[in-house]
Every structure is written in C-alpha cells, then in structure tokens.
Amino acid sequence: MEGFGSILDIKQLRYFYTIAEQGQITRAAKKLHMAQPPLSQQLKHLEEELGVILFERNGRQMELTQAGLILYKKAERILLEIEEIETEVKETSEGLRGKLSIGIVKTCFSFVPERVRTFRENYPSVTFSLREGDSYTVEQLIKSRESEVGIVRLPIDMKPFSKIELAKEKFVVVIPSNTPEFHSKTSIKMKELENIPLLLLHRVSGVGQFEIVLQECRSHGFEPNVICECPDVSMLLSLVSSGVGATIIPESSLTSFPLPNLHVLQIEDSTIYAESAIIWLKDRYLSKPAKRFIETFEAIAR
Numbered sequence: 001m002e003g004f005g006s007i008l009d010i011k012q013l014r015y016f017y018t019i020a021e022q023g024q025i026t027r028a029a030k031k032l033h034m035a036q037p038p039l040s041q042q043l044k045h046l047e048e049e050l051g052v053i054l055f056e057r058n059g060r061q062m063e064l065t066q067a068g069l070i071l072y073k074k075a076e077r078i079l080l081e082i083e084e085i086e087t088e089v090k091e092t093s094e095g096l097r098g099k100l101s102i103g104i105v106k107t108c109f110s111f112v113p114e115r116v117r118t119f120r121e122n123y124p125s126v127t128f129s130l131r132e133g134d135s136y137t138v139e140q141l142i143k144s145r146e147s148e149v150g151i152v153r154l155p156i157d158m159k160p161f162s163k164i165e166l167a168k169e170k171f172v173v174v175i176p177s178n179t180p181e182f183h184s185k186t187s188i189k190m191k192e193l194e195n196i197p198l199l200l201l202h203r204v205s206g207v208g209q210f211e212i213v214l215q216e217c218r219s220h221g222f223e224p225n226v227i228c229e230c231p232d233v234s235m236l237l238s239l240v241s242s243g244v245g246a247t248i249i250p251e252s253s254l255t256s257f258p259l260p261n262l263h264v265l266q267i268e269d270s271t272i273y274a275e276s277a278i279i280w281l282k283d284r285y286l287s288k289p290a291k292r293f294i295e296t297f298e299a300i301a302r
Contacts, residue, residue, distance in 0.1 A: 015032065052065070098289055100290055101147040102151070107233050155208065165277045174263070175240065182263060182265060183263075188265040248267075
C-alpha cells in the first residue's frame, strides 16, 4: 500500500463511487456519460494499484467487498467535502446566489411562503428547489445532501441535526361538513371520536403524530377506529371532503389545502399539540443561502 495517497485521484474516486451507487458497470457508465469498457478498465487499474478486490462480480451486479465498503464510505465523505469546497469558493467569489434545496413536510408548509417571499426580495439571485415528504423522508433528503435544510414535524432523532423549534400548534378535528350531529358545533370532546372512522397521518418510518393521537385517544379511555393511515395530509383531507371519515391534524395544515365540505372542530379536552422545527446537518458546511434562510427562522424564535 506504499504510495496510497498518490495513486488515488478524484476522478477514480468518482468512478468507483458511482459504480458502487449504481450496482452495475452499465448503469454507472450511463450516469457518468462514458462508455462501459474504459470505466471497467479504470476499475481494474484501481484494484491493481491498491492490491485489493473492491467488488464481487455476480453477473452484471457489483457487490462491495469489505475493502470496497471501507473505500466507499471514505469516498462518500471526500466527494461531499470537495463539493462543499467548490460551492464555498464559488460563493466567496460570486456573492449570494445559487439554488437552495429545502425538504418540507406538507403539514408544515404554512411556515414557508412568507419567508420565501421575503428572502427572494433580499436575495433575488437565489432560486429554490422544494422537496416534499414526511419527516422521515425529509431527514433522508438532508442526510444524503439532496436538501440542505428541512422543515419537519417532531419528534425525530436529533443526533445528526441542529434545529430551531417553530411555534407549537393545536390539533383540530376535521369532519365532513354535512355530518348531522356536528353541523352547528364548533368544538368536540375526545370521547366523541370513539365511534367515528378516523384517517390519520402516519410516517413512512418512525414515531410521529400518529402515535401521539393514538396515545391521546387511549388516555381518554378508547381505542380509535382508524380506517386509513397516510403520510400525505392532502390525501386525507380529500377523503374527509368526500365523506369517508374524520381526521385529526395540526391546525395550520388547513390553510394550504382549502377543500369544500370540511368542518373544523376545536378539541375541548386535549392536551396534545404539534411541534415542528427547521433542521440541518450538524458540523457540515452550509451554503450562504441556507444560512440566510435559517436566519429568517432565528428572528422569529428569539
């Protein structure tokens, strides 16, 4: 392994990393916009220079060996750092510009429009890429660096992230407006939900609002009649609007999805509330647009 530092270059690392990500030489070559034979040759040279086998060949599939897995993890870190260096240098020379990618949970969207509008007034050369998903999905977007910041519903595992907590919100019950027993009411008690079909938000993975609502129902002495679980609030509200059942969601969620045939009820005897936060990776470089965007939330939090 003498001379290890001199035999690896960035191009080789990119080639190797792309093959590992794609799992096939053919797909990797297509992603890299190059022919397959030279890519295969580059991999062969790299293995010969390092004196190790990086992949087990299983037909067309390429599976990392133990040595390959070590290099993959190191390459991922190095390539991300190079990308961040390039971005930082470019920003230093060109000022505040570029594209800011934000992951957003739909039920948190009410926190976004006014801030984006104000931000664009101050920094017109910055554009936005918005990615939608539940809290778990947004976490993964940030970990993979597909988004720099995210706006999520808590709880989440905060170990990899820094955060600014946003305003807490009440949960409300949303029912079809033609439900006879609640037609003239503006509030409801938890126990009255016992026999109503419920459609609840549920994350793709992890613990969140679904478990909070379930626990609140149980604390009032009943097991809720949950007929649908879904991570997408717009789908749930559409089903409620069609008369399928009722849902329990953070109050601000309604402002982004104005649908007909919805009646909102305040919960008289509930102690639960929805918590949310803007998050980003700890100890990682943040672009200037990301820092400035986070500052719009810091001003509100103080």
